[in-house]
Amino acid sequence: MRNVDVVIVGASLAAAAAAKRLTDAGLETVILERKELPRHKICSGILSPRGHRFLLENFGPLPREVLHDPTWCRGVTFHFPSMVSMSLDFFGGTTPHLHRKYSDYWAIQRSGAEVHDQTSFVGLVEHSDHIVVNARKQGEDLQYRARHVIGADGPSSPVIRSIYPEYPEQIPWFFVGQKFHGIIDCPLDREYFHFWFNPDLGHYTWSHARDGQQIVGVGFKSGDNFDAKHKNVVRYLEEKHGVRLDPHTSHEGCAENFGPSLINRYVFGKGNVLITGQAAGFLNIIAEGMSCALHSGAISGEAIVEARLRNRPVQEVYRKMIASEVRRTTDQWNPLKVAFGMPHEADFRTALMGLSWRERRLVVRDIWRFIVLYKEFKWGRQIVQSALDRLSNGSYTQQRWI
Numbered sequence: 001m002r003n004v005d006v007v008i009v010g011a012s013l014a015a016a017a018a019a020k021r022l023t024d025a026g027l028e029t030v031i032l033e034r035k036e037l038p039r040h041k042i043c044s045g046i047l048s049p050r051g052h053r054f055l056l057e058n059f060g061p062l063p064r065e066v067l068h069d070p071t072w073c074r075g076v077t078f079h080f081p082s083m084v085s086m087s088l089d090f091f092g093g094t095t096p097h098l099h100r101k102y103s104d105y106w107a108i109q110r111s112g113a114e115v116h117d118q119t120s121f122v123g124l125v126e127h128s129d130h131i132v133v134n135a136r137k138q139g140e141d142l143q144y145r146a147r148h149v150i151g152a153d154g155p156s157s158p159v160i161r162s163i164y165p166e167y168p169e170q171i172p173w174f175f176v177g178q179k180f181h182g183i184i185d186c187p188l189d190r191e192y193f194h195f196w197f198n199p200d201l202g203h204y205t206w207s208h209a210r211d212g213q214q215i216v217g218v219g220f221k222s223g224d225n226f227d228a229k230h231k232n233v234v235r236y237l238e239e240k241h242g243v244r245l246d247p248h249t250s251h252e253g254c255a256e257n258f259g260p261s262l263i264n265r266y267v268f269g270k271g272n273v274l275i276t277g278q279a280a281g282f283l284n285i286i287a288e289g290m291s292c293a294l295h296s297g298a299i300s301g302e303a304i305v306e307a308r309l310r311n312r313p314v315q316e317v318y319r320k321m322i323a324s325e326v327r328r329t330t331d332q333w334n335p336l337k338v339a340f341g342m343p344h345e346a347d348f349r350t351a352l353m354g355l356s357w358r359e360r361r362l363v364v365r366d367i368w369r370f371i372v373l374y375k376e377f378k379w380g381r382q383i384v385q386s387a388l389d390r391l392s393n394g395s396y397t398q399q400r401w402i
């Protein structure tokens, strides 16, 4: 049995950030990744300015091979059913368009941790002063003995399932899928990520250019038909925006745990098992999850270092330290912050004010109709309660965290 200080499950961005903090502090850290590295990761790859700063500060300048073409993105264009479109530029200029297969591998290699790929986490058993992690590599059972475990294993998190088997039944699940098309004619500006606030298309509808193709993606509540939803979006793009595409050449999709950050219902683990990144529920507006994965991952690593130095329970330290990232993420969904603050990394209010009065009225009406699509999840009251907590206490209550 391999004996280490920390086992991290998942070799993604949250893991790279956590590992960097741990190895910098001299802790022996092993990352387990179920796939062979460098591994594919479904993602648009539009990194927010804050995520970009994190990579630069912690891992150095990004090499060309970790980027797609176009190599950068100027911002986001929102499209509304009333046919008003509105472009928001990112603060501070363009941001990188990451090729996740190579960017994640690059960051992981620079983290200084030892990586065991093709090694799947299977389960864990917590003892008083250590944890035994069970894993499987190409049919062979492996065991690791660690003081701490970090679950940085994404939305479907097997680590969460092993400590809270009932959790996946308690949240709504979404499916997001995208198809890659050759381009006949595409008037959508390739310097922007395009998003549709249109309830007739789906819960989450997007398109952008990548490596000479056009991605058309759609997200919806699990159980609906991907092909039918996607076809509907392609038809809409052609009719309303003049986008003419070849039949798709490939497609992919995955399950998403969209929701915990809206209602401040994060999962941070128990005992010496910490959960971080999207597994914990971190997802910014329009599903931008890389910057909060990096920052929350780093905090999970720091919390372990700090807890060991001060001889404190690691959950206590982690929950205290992670409150800043919870504020940043949940503020993005907080209607009071959206109306009176500036929680996003692009200026929504200035873009809105650039529209005529009539267009502004249409946009507000269309956004409201889009929000109504989410009514069935009963998040409204919880969002309002969280916003009021934030207003009166300056933070979101820890009592809702798991």
Ligand SMILES: Cc1cc2nc3c(=O)[nH]c(=O)nc-3n(C[C@H](O)[C@H](O)[C@H](O)COP(=O)(O)OP(=O)(O)OC[C@H]3O[C@@H](n4cnc5c(N)ncnc54)[C@H](O)[C@@H]3O)c2cc1C
Pocket (backbone or CB within 6 Å): 009, 010, 011, 012, 013, 014, 015, 032, 033, 034, 035, 039, 041, 042, 043, 044, 045, 046, 047, 048, 119, 120, 121, 122, 152, 153, 154, 155, 158, 176, 177, 178, 217, 254, 256, 276, 277, 278, 279, 282, 283, 287, 288, 289, 290, 291, 293
């Ligand atoms: C279609 C789509 C588009 C997106 N576009 C953007 C975007 O443009 N910008 C943005 O910021 N975010 C985007 N996101 C969100 C972003 O991809 C995630 O929020 C981010 O990758 C989360 O990082 P993470 O480190 O928490 O986990 P993940 O990136 O999900 O990585 C988890 C890792 O754990 C591994 N793993 C899982 N199970 C096991 C196991 N049993 N054993 C070992 N390893 C395991 C996985 O293989 C994976 O490598 C998008 C997501 C999707 C689905």
